[in-house]
Amino acid sequence: MSVFSHSEFDGHERVVFHHDAASGLRAIIAVHSTRLGCGLGGCRMFPYAGDAEALTDVLRLSRGMSYKAALAGLPQGGGKSVILGDPRRDKTPALIRAMGRFVDSLGGAYVVAEDSGTGVADIRLMAEHTRHVGGLADAASIAAGRTGDPSPSTALGTFIGIAAAVRFALGRRDLRGLRVAIQGVGNVGYRLARHLHEAGAQLWVTDLHAPSVARAVSEFGATAVAMDAIHALEVDVFAPCALGAVLNAQSIPQIRAPVIAGAANNQLATPADGQRLLDHGLLYAPDYVINAGGIIDIHHERIGYDASAVEAHLARIGDTLTAIFERARTERQPTGVIADAMAEAIFRT
Numbered sequence: 001m002s003v004f005s006h007s008e009f010d011g012h013e014r015v016v017f018h019h020d021a022a023s024g025l026r027a028i029i030a031v032h033s034t035r036l037g038c039g040l041g042g043c044r045m046f047p048y049a050g051d052a053e054a055l056t057d058v059l060r061l062s063r064g065m066s067y068k069a070a071l072a073g074l075p076q077g078g079g080k081s082v083i084l085g086d087p088r089r090d091k092t093p094a095l096i097r098a099m100g101r102f103v104d105s106l107g108g109a110y111v112v113a114e115d116s117g118t119g120v121a122d123i124r125l126m127a128e129h130t131r132h133v134g135g136l137a138d139a140a141s142i143a144a145g146r147t148g149d150p151s152p153s154t155a156l157g158t159f160i161g162i163a164a165a166v167r168f169a170l171g172r173r174d175l176r177g178l179r180v181a182i183q184g185v186g187n188v189g190y191r192l193a194r195h196l197h198e199a200g201a202q203l204w205v206t207d208l209h210a211p212s213v214a215r216a217v218s219e220f221g222a223t224a225v226a227m228d229a230i231h232a233l234e235v236d237v238f239a240p241c242a243l244g245a246v247l248n249a250q251s252i253p254q255i256r257a258p259v260i261a262g263a264a265n266n267q268l269a270t271p272a273d274g275q276r277l278l279d280h281g282l283l284y285a286p287d288y289v290i291n292a293g294g295i296i297d298i299h300h301e302r303i304g305y306d307a308s309a310v311e312a313h314l315a316r317i318g319d320t321l322t323a324i325f326e327r328a329r330t331e332r333q334p335t336g337v338i339a340d341a342m343a344e345a346i347f348r349t
């Protein structure tokens with residue numbers, strides 16, 4: 001297993017492996033760039049098939065965080081950590097504490113937050129051993145009713161991004177009557193549905209979890225749709241808010257919504273799918289730009305939460321997307337390619 005010649009290696013500043021014999025922790029922290037500030041990113045716990053798979057994930061995800069932070073206008077870089085293990089079976093307080101000590105050993109080059117397989121309770125436990133944590137509400141936030149869950153900000157940022165994309169592609173400022181298909185009405189998708197409903201949009205929803213669909217139907221008058229049909233509806237916006245790789249060689253020719261804008265991570269199955277979307281005349285809001293509300297929220301929790309400052313920051317997601325769309329149109333390039341170039345101009349110079 002190589003690191004420097006790994007296909008996902010991109011000049012990462014640090015890739016640190018750690019084994020804690022007492023707790024059984026096996027983890028990797030990758031810091032891609034600290035050029036703009038500490039490398040902030042979630043800690044993913046997953047039953048990886050092996051070290052190589054875990055290394056690939058941490059290299060790829062930490063790099064992605066540099067791009068996301070740069071375009072979100074944050075004074076921070078990209079980092080990520082992975083714990084090898086099944087969160088349901090292998091997670092113990094001793095293991096999470098050992099992870100906190102591991103994070104601390106990097107002296108602030110990496111700041112840990114929650115990701116799949118870890119939650120606020122785990123970060124709180126790590127925080128007993130390191131102050132380099134994000135995604136925790138401070139005492140003032142808790143008193144104000146916040147939990148540290150970034151989903152509300154992710155949903156609001158996505159709503160703002162959808163409005164910007166609709167304005168650009170369809171010339172519409174008023175969202176009343178806008179037809180939106182939402183794939184996944186979980187933490188983010190449900191809150192996004194509420195924003196859209198309040199703005200007068202008409203909704204179609206699907207989810208693996210039937211009660212989530214029923215809730216959106218009863219609260220927002222949404223129409224329930226089969227899981228394999230949601231992407232092909234004749235609507236104005238397709239909003240993926242569930243899983244990755246939904247934009248692929250099979251699905252793209254079936255998409256009839258002119259705008260694709262949702263919160264899910266890694267929506268493109270391959271980089272070639274960005275070009276495919278362009279060829280089909282579909283406007284794609286790059287996922288890591290439109291779903292940056294969560295990382296923006298975490299940043300504001302760290303510097304002292306001011307709700308109006310957070311709202312102003314989230315509003316910039318719309319401006320950034322509009323700048324990406326305009327440049328993509330002028331240069332006839334996929335929006336994801338333009339977003340990457342704009343991010344690199346910020347964090348590599």
Ligand code: NAD
Nearest residue numbers: 150151154184186187188207208209241242263264265294
């Ligand atoms: P979640 O688990 O709360 O919601 C996802 C929903 O999708 C669930 O209700 C699940 O049942 C449903 N789902 C899973 N597979 C599906 C399928 N094949 N078809 C339809 N529905 C399906 O997660 P979330 O926090 O709402 O995150 C949603 C997406 O947004 C994820 O891709 C996540 O990585 C991304 N994201 C979330 C945040 C955040 O702040 N929570 C921030 C950035 C990005």
